[in-house]
Amino acid sequence: MTTTQAVDPVFKFLFGACTVLLLGITITMIYFVVRYRRSKNPEPTSQVAGSPLLEVVWTLLPTLLVIGMFYYGWTSYLSLRTVPKNAMQVTAEGRMWSWNFIYDNGKSSPKLYVPVGKPVQVNLISKDVVHGFYVPAFRIKRDVVPGMKNHVWFVATSPGSYDLFCSQYCGTGHSAMISTVEALPPAQFAAWLGQKPAGVGAKGQELLQRYGCLGCHSLDGTPKVGPTFKGLYDSQVKVTRGGKPETVKADEKYLRESILDPGAAVVEGFPPIMPKTEMPEAELKAIVEFLEGEK
Numbered sequence: 387m388t389t390t391q392a393v394d395p396v397f398k399f400l401f402g403a404c405t406v407l408l409l410g411i412t413i414t415m416i417y418f419v420v421r422y423r424r425s426k427n428p429e430p431t432s433q434v435a436g437s438p439l440l441e442v443v444w445t446l447l448p449t450l451l452v453i454g455m456f457y458y459g460w461t462s463y464l465s466l467r468t469v470p471k472n473a474m475q476v477t478a479e480g481r482m483w484s485w486n487f488i489y490d491n492g493k494s495s496p497k498l499y500v501p502v503g504k505p506v507q508v509n510l511i512s513k514d515v516v517h518g519f520y521v522p523a524f525r526i527k528r529d530v531v532p533g534m535k536n537h538v539w540f541v542a543t544s545p546g547s548y549d550l551f552c553s554q555y556c557g558t559g560h561s562a563m564i565s566t567v568e569a570l571p572p573a574q575f576a577a578w579l580g581q582k583p584a585g586v587g588a589k590g591q592e593l594l595q596r597y598g599c600l601g602c603h604s605l606d607g608t609p610k611v612g613p614t615f616k617g618l619y620d621s622q623v624k625v626t627r628g629g630k631p632e633t634v635k636a637d638e639k640y641l642r643e644s645i646l647d648p649g650a651a652v653v654e655g656f657p658p659i660m661p662k663t664e665m666p667e668a669e670l671k672a673i674v675e676f677l678e679g680e681k
Contacts, residue, residue: 388541392465393525396458403451466526469539473505480510480517480530480552482661483559483611484601493579496595498550498567501575502542510536513598514661518553521567527553542569558659559602559611590676593669602660612660613653619678625651641674 476498479486487498487508500506510519510530517530524540542548552563570578594600594615602612613623621636627650634640634651643650648660
């Protein structure tokens, strides 16, 4: 059973039961309003005594219905939390405001690539605040809480690209925390998983994805929560340092400072919300070299 097969029947059952009750109660109410309206029956004439059978029926039937709803929903919930033994493992790191997916061979990606027809367990980790892992196509939504282990699983039954959202408000860039699940045929997925990064540029871009930089900065010139990386290197940047405006050259020194201590010089027109980032010197160098190539 897939997650979609676990959720959809329960939703249809609950929706159907609620629809029948809504129509039944509404039609009965309208009938009584018309049939026993005051203009036709100015004085109460009912002499009907209590009916134990009727009281038992209207107590027992709703009770059985609610118990049935609970049982149906509970068994389906267990299916959502019981991961198949042969599920592929992927770790999802959520941070303000991007996703990074890490595979067992160390490969990482800002999109979640999965093979069609194989169960996938996504282990959820937050690097800062509460996020929400939400893929409507597979009927899965789970909170991603700092310091708490959590997971979801699903099966992509057909190739395609499926939207992936953050379902918890996590700050000013929340609306941009969007990615996709890319479901590939098994052979195509194996080829993608086995690809190795080519050169310094690919390594630098991979690191930007891993540290969540591309959640706030673009590579194509589009302004986001933070300034774009395109054309940044060697450009003149207006910043505020110590409360005073100044213009600096975006050289290697500036880039290193902006990564390690972003509050030191804040670019004009953008909020000072970037957190400090600690990383090994080799990774910092690879990012700077990549940004040099983006000018």
